[in-house]
Amino acid sequence: MFRSLIIPLVFVACFSDAYATLKPVSLFSDHMVLQKGATVPVWGTADEGSLVTVQFNGQSVSAKTVQGRWMVSLQPLPYISKGQEMKIFAGADTVHIQDVLVGEVWLCSGQSNMERQLGPRPPQQPIYNWEQERDAANYPLIREYYVPLKYSKEPIPDVNNHWTICSPQTVSDFTAVGYFFAKNLYAKMQVPVGILFSAFGGTPAEDWTSLAASEENPKLKDMIANYTKTMSGPGWKPQGQCIGGLYNGMIVPLLPYAIKGVAWYQGESNNDRPAEYQEVLPTMINNWRTAFKKPDLAFLIVQIAPHKGMTPEIREAQFLVVKKVKNTALIVTTDCGDSADIHPTYKQPVGERLAIAAEGLVYGVKGEYSGPVFKAASPGKDQITVSFTHTGTGLMAKDGPLKGFEISNGKEWFPAEGVIQGNKIILTSSQVPHPTLVRYGWSNVPHVNLYNKEGLPASPFRNISN
Numbered sequence: 001m002f003r004s005l006i007i008p009l010v011f012v013a014c015f016s017d018a019y020a021t022l023k024p025v026s027l028f029s030d031h032m033v034l035q036k037g038a039t040v041p042v043w044g045t046a047d048e049g050s051l052v053t054v055q056f057n058g059q060s061v062s063a064k065t066v067q068g069r070w071m072v073s074l075q076p077l078p079y080i081s082k083g084q085e086m087k088i089f090a091g092a093d094t095v096h097i098q099d100v101l102v103g104e105v106w107l108c109s110g111q112s113n114m115e116r117q118l119g120p121r122p123p124q125q126p127i128y129n130w131e132q133e134r135d136a137a138n139y140p141l142i143r144e145y146y147v148p149l150k151y152s153k154e155p156i157p158d159v160n161n162h163w164t165i166c167s168p169q170t171v172s173d174f175t176a177v178g179y180f181f182a183k184n185l186y187a188k189m190q191v192p193v194g195i196l197f198s199a200f201g202g203t204p205a206e207d208w209t210s211l212a213a214s215e216e217n218p219k220l221k222d223m224i225a226n227y228t229k230t231m232s233g234p235g236w237k238p239q240g241q242c243i244g245g246l247y248n249g250m251i252v253p254l255l256p257y258a259i260k261g262v263a264w265y266q267g268e269s270n271n272d273r274p275a276e277y278q279e280v281l282p283t284m285i286n287n288w289r290t291a292f293k294k295p296d297l298a299f300l301i302v303q304i305a306p307h308k309g310m311t312p313e314i315r316e317a318q319f320l321v322v323k324k325v326k327n328t329a330l331i332v333t334t335d336c337g338d339s340a341d342i343h344p345t346y347k348q349p350v351g352e353r354l355a356i357a358a359e360g361l362v363y364g365v366k367g368e369y370s371g372p373v374f375k376a377a378s379p380g381k382d383q384i385t386v387s388f389t390h391t392g393t394g395l396m397a398k399d400g401p402l403k404g405f406e407i408s409n410g411k412e413w414f415p416a417e418g419v420i421q422g423n424k425i426i427l428t429s430s431q432v433p434h435p436t437l438v439r440y441g442w443s444n445v446p447h448v449n450l451y452n453k454e455g456l457p458a459s460p461f462r463n464i465s466n
Contacts, residue, residue, distance in 0.1 A: 033194025103192025110266035112201030119172030150249035180351020261298030306337030368392035404448030
């Protein structure tokens with residue numbers, strides 16, 4: 001007689017030859033969302049040497065257990081919006097996983113502005129309009145798998161959690177930015193959306209990167225040495241916090257789940273090291289692309305919002321990473337900040353712009369998916385002409401004349417008047433003859449209003465990088 005097991009199951013933290021039962025990792029549990037159109041790994045543990053078979057949507061694939069672990073791969077699946085059963089069996093053991101969907105799966109990660117859930121978190125201010133958002137969150141095809149906050153010096157294979165169906169009763173615990181992203185993606189695509197919610201407040205990007213990957217980048221040698229020195233200094237109280245600690249504790253448990261891309265909102269904790277961040281973030285991106293076995297894995301990077309403590313250099317670092325690293329997009333938030341609150345409450349536009357970026361960059365939806373991006377500056381006699389890409393159907397100044405531009409001839413900076421001509425802007429100032437330099441939104445709390453006519457804001461920039 002077959003013996004059914006209930007999902008989620010407790011996972012033994014290390015592999016050995018002594019497993020008594022068949023156990024998929026907890027990612028493979030009731031209400032999960034699998035990625036459409038991709039090879040889908042399914043894995044777990046079982047008795048050594050046993051043959052494990054996974055059956056789903058007409059497919060049946062098997063693999064032998066080696067060192068207590070098994071893994072099979074399902075061939076690419078179509079969208080499935082009506083829950084199906086996945087059956088996993090080995091010998092006399094059988095696992096039935098119910099209500100399985102196939103759609104679009106995104107990893108939502110970063111620090112506190114991604115970690116912040118929709119519901120209240122005193123003493124932080126409430127998310128704008130959160131109660132109305134909660135009451136309208138009847139989206140059974142949106143599901144979330146939450147990864148608990150965990151630093152670890154060693155890789156953790158499973159966090160023993162489960163999938164949650166989005167509803168007015170559950171959505172308060174969803175990542176707010178991730179929920180608004182999923183809600184907008186679902187509205188456009190009308191397919192299941194799965195969120196892997198793995199974010200931890202107050203954490204730098206190097207903690208989300210494996211130590212081995214950081215060590216492979218010679219430009220990060222000093223960072224690693226300084227980090228190690230700080231962690232072992234007098235008076236330091238160990239917290240498990242270490243380079244790679246969040247990669248081990250909050251990313252490894254997801255590997256190599258099939259996902260479409262990453263929505264990344266982080267950078268506040270690297271604010272005082274922006275030049276270094278230009279190396280750290282690409283290193284992390286490459287690390288994750290390798291780990292998820294997807295070299296072109298999309299990264300949607302949310303730019304740090306205006307705040308009195310956030311410098312323009314950290315936004316520039318994010319801007320330059322997106323220009324350098326393929327298959328990435330920048331989500332600009334110059335109109336979503338709060339000068340006095342590092343956790344701005346207006347999260348809806350962030351999620352909406354993430355969805356727009358995903359549609360354009362990943363899903364091939366026609367239309368503009370980015371705000372205007374600085375391309376070049378051409379000095380003239382008494383003016384400087386700035387050109388942009390991602391101008392869409394045209395540039396526009398929102399709510400009045402252009403603001404936020406400054407020009408210089410190598411001495412002082414002065415505010416500039418701007419005139420839009422096609423995908424270019426002509427800048428002048430009576431105080432700056434022969435201008436050669438331009439910058440836009442170059443302050444901790446920029447007051448800017450350049451958009452394209454699709455309603456997406458331009459990123460702050462300067463035409464020098466030092």
